[in-house]
Amino acid sequence: MTSPPEDRPSRVSEDDRDTAVQRLQEAYSEGHISYEEMDEHLHQVLTATTHSEIVSALTSLPEENPGTTSTIGAVSGRILRRGAWPVPRFLKVESAFGRVHLDLSRAVIEHPVVDIELQLGTGRATITVPRDAVVDVDDLHTGWKDLRYKTRRPSRPGGPRIRISGAMGYGRLKIRHARR
Structure with missing residues (x-):
């Protein structure tokens, strides 16, 4: 059984990948994640084929300050x-x-x-x-x-x-x- 077209996972664009890599690098430079964590998440982002895989690689990053x-x-x-x-x-x-x-x-x-x-x-x-x-x-x-x-x-x-x-x-x- 196939899912309807709107439920299929969206493909990853280069812009999506670049933005995710930049966010991981910023989290590392601000000391929120270790080098090993950044390396692991970068591998996830660079090998991701769907948007949901990129989102899952970024979910463990600390949230932004909600007051700003x-x-x-x-x-x-x-x-x-x-x-x-x-x-x-x-x-x-x-x-x-x-x-x-x-x-x-x-x-x-x-x-x-x-x-x-x-x-x-x-x-x-x-x-x-x-x-x-x-x-x-x-x-x-x-x-x-x-x-x-x-x-x-x-x-x-x-x-x-x-x-x-x-x-x-x-x-x-x-x-x-x-x-x-």
């Missing part, structure tokens, strides 16, 4: 996060002019709730959330254009809750669920 807020900012240009990047508990995105694309579909989300605060002037923003995520946009204020998001019932229980707040000036925010 990570900020991604740009005056102009493009802000892009994709692949197996670690999503902090609180994420603030600031952009005066330009595009923002946050892809959480393959990101390492270790918290049951993630708060994303947007402070955007002009330009478009796209946020791709995992299939099983629950999205809350009640505290987001849009100026010129309305939000494009259709609430979706999670396909599997236990997905992360993504709370999006903040303000958008002259631009549009599009939120979509990943297809895989």
